[in-house]
Amino acid sequence: MKDIQTGYLNMELLRFTTAGSVDDGKSTLIGRLLYDSKAIFSDQLEAIEMASKRRGEETVNLALLTDGLRAEREQGITIDVAYRYFATPKRKFIIADTPGHIQYTRNMVTGASTANVALILVDARHGVIEQTIRHAFIASLLNIPHIIVCVNKMDMVDYSEEVFEKIRIKFEAITAKLDIQDIRFVPISALHGDNVVKRSANMDWYQGTTLMYLLENIHIASDLNLVDGRFPVQYIIRPYSDEFHDYRGYAGRIGGGIFRKGDEVTVLPSGLSSKIKSIDTFSGELEEAFAPQSVTLTLEDDIDISRGDMIVRKDNEPKVSQDIELMICWLNEKPLALNGKYHLKHTSSDARCIVKEIAYKVDINTLDENTDDKAVKMNDIARIKIRTTKPLFFDSYKKNRITGSLILIDEATNETVGAGMII
C-alpha cells in the first residue's frame, strides 16, 4: 500500500482558471488534459459521443462535458463557471472553466479569484487580440501569481517558431505595464496533443516543457502570504460541558502568516494584547498553524472577542480605516450607484458602505483609464472610494488576497453585485 501512503501525502492542490475566446480550442484543451490524465470516464465519453451524433456533429464535442445545464447544451454556449477535477500522481487540479464571451467578465473574475495559475489561450492564426489583453488584465488585477500563455493551433501554422515568437513578443510588450510576476509560454496543439501532456515531435525548436509538466511543477507553496499574521475570527467555540467548562476558543481559517503557541498577538478592533495559549484541532494541539489552515485559537487572557474581529501578530497590524479605495468589478445588471449604499462583506466582517467617488473606469481592451464615462455597468472595472459604517482591518489586495478582498451586496435584492480589490 505504499502508493496510497506516499500518494496522498505528497499531493498538492493547484487551482487554475482557463480563459479563451470563442473557438480558440479551450474545451478541446480541457478535454485533452482530462482525457490524457484519465479523468474522463468511459460512460461520460459514451454519453457525449451519443449527444454529439444526435446534434449532427462530426467529431466528439468535448464542450458537452462541461456544459452541464440544459440551456447551455441547447444554445451551444457556456453560461456559467464550470468546475472540473483531475489528478496526476503529483497534484490534484481544480479547473475553473470560464466562458470567453465578451459579456462574461464577471465569470472570469469569479474563476480567477481563487486561482493559483491562469491559462490564457491564444489562437496561433489570430495572435494577440483584444480578448487576450482582457484576460491578461483580469489575471493581473486578480493577482493570479502565475500565467501560462498557451499558443494553440500550432498545427494550423506549420508549427512555425516565427509565429510563436511574434506572439510571445507582442504579449510581453502589451503586458509590461501589468503587474504579472510569472509568465510562461507554451506552443501547443490541443487537437493533436502537441506539448500538452507529451512533448511534440513537430517543434524541435521549442526548448521548454510541456503544459502538463508546468502544471505539475510550478512552485506554488510560496504564493501564500506567510509573513503577516492575520486571523479573522469566524465563530466562537463555547462547549458549556463539564470537561471544557471555561473553554472559549476562536475558530477561523488563517488568512495570512504563521501563528505559534506563545506568540504575542493583538486583537482588533479593541487593540488589546495577549498570547496564544493553544492552537486546537479535533486531532490534537498544534505547535504552529499557517494559511490556509482552519484551526481554533485560545488566548492567555480573557478578552471580549466576537465574529468579525481579527487576531493579528503584535507589531504587524493591518490598516484600519473607514475610508477605502478599491478596484471594483461590477457583476450586476443594475449599475453601480454613486452615493449609493450597499451591504459589504470583508473576511468575517459585515458592514454597510456608501460609494463616495468613482475615480475612473478601465478600458479593459486598451488598459486606458477613462475619466469621462463613469457609468459603471455590468462587467465594468473601475477605481472607487467607499466609506464604511465601521472600520475594516485590511491589507492591500496585492499583499493579501484574503484580507484585501470584499464584496458588495444589493440591500434590496441581496444579490452579490460587486467584487472589490483594496488598493
Add this chain to the structure above:
Amino acid sequence: MSPLTSRNINHLRELESESIYIIREVAAQFEKPTLLFSGGKDSIVMFHIARKAFWPAKVPFPLLHVDTGHNFPETLDFRNELMKNTGTTCIVRLVQDSIDKGRAVEETGFNASRNKLQTVTLLDALEEFKFDAAMGGGRRDEEKARAKERFFSHRDEFGQWDPKNQRPELWNIFNGRKHMGEHFRVFPLSNWTEMDIWQYIYLENIDIPDLYFTHEREMINRDGVLLANCPYIPLKDSDRIEKIQIRFRTIGDMTCTGGVESPASSLEEIIQEVAATRTTERGTRFDDKRSESAMEDRKKEGYF
C-alpha cells in the same frame, strides 16, 4: 525556524480546511441550519468534518434524514449507531408519511422509485422546522448539473434552484443573505472528488457501512444491472436472481442503487479499484439515467 520558509499541506488537508470553513460559516450566518444525512459516505464525511469544525463543542445543529422507506437496513443500523456514539440528534422524516398524507404519489411500474418523492418530504421538513440552511454532501464531480452549483446555493420560497441566475461566488466570501421564507442549500464538499473522499476516509480512519465492502448478496440481474433483491422491486420475467460477491460504490435506495462485482474488502482495495475504474459512480444510479437533464430538473424543484 525562519518565518519565511514555505509551508505546505496536502490536498486532503486543504479540502478539509475549506470544508470546515464553509460549515463554520453556515453556523455563523444562519439562524437554524441542518445537515442532511443519508448514511452514504459523503454525508458521513461531511458529518465527520462538522464534528472537527466545532470541537471541543458539539455540532451546533441537528441532522436531518429523509428516509424513503427503501433504504438498506444496514444503512439505518449504521445511522442509529453513529448518532448514539456521538451523542447527536438526527431528525427523521418519512417519505411514507408524505404518501399517506396525499402530499406525494407513489410511482408504479418496474423501475418505480421514491427518489423524486423525497423532494416533497425534504421541503416539508425544512418548513416544519424553519430550517434556513440545509447542508448537503453533493460534489461537483458527481454530475454535470452539480458542476455549476455554488457552495452557497440560494433557493426561493418554493425551494427552487435557478441555475441561470446564481450569485457569483468570489474568494472565500459567502453571501448567505436572504428574504423571509427563502433558504440556502450549502455544499461543503463541492470541491471533493470520489477519490478524495475515499482517501480521506482512509486517512482519518472513518467508519462506513459494510455495504461498501465486498459481501455475498442475493441480487436481481436485470439486463446486466445488479440490484439488491428486496420486497420493493417488482420482478420482471427476464430478471435472474443470483448470489454474487458484490459491493456498492454509492448507497441510495435499494430500488435504484446498482452494485458492482468486486472482491474489495478493505479501504486500500477500494482506493485501488476506484483508481482503475473507467466508469463514474453515478453510472450505478438509475435515478440519473432517466434523461440528460434528470439531475438538473430534480434540483430545480428542490432536490438535494
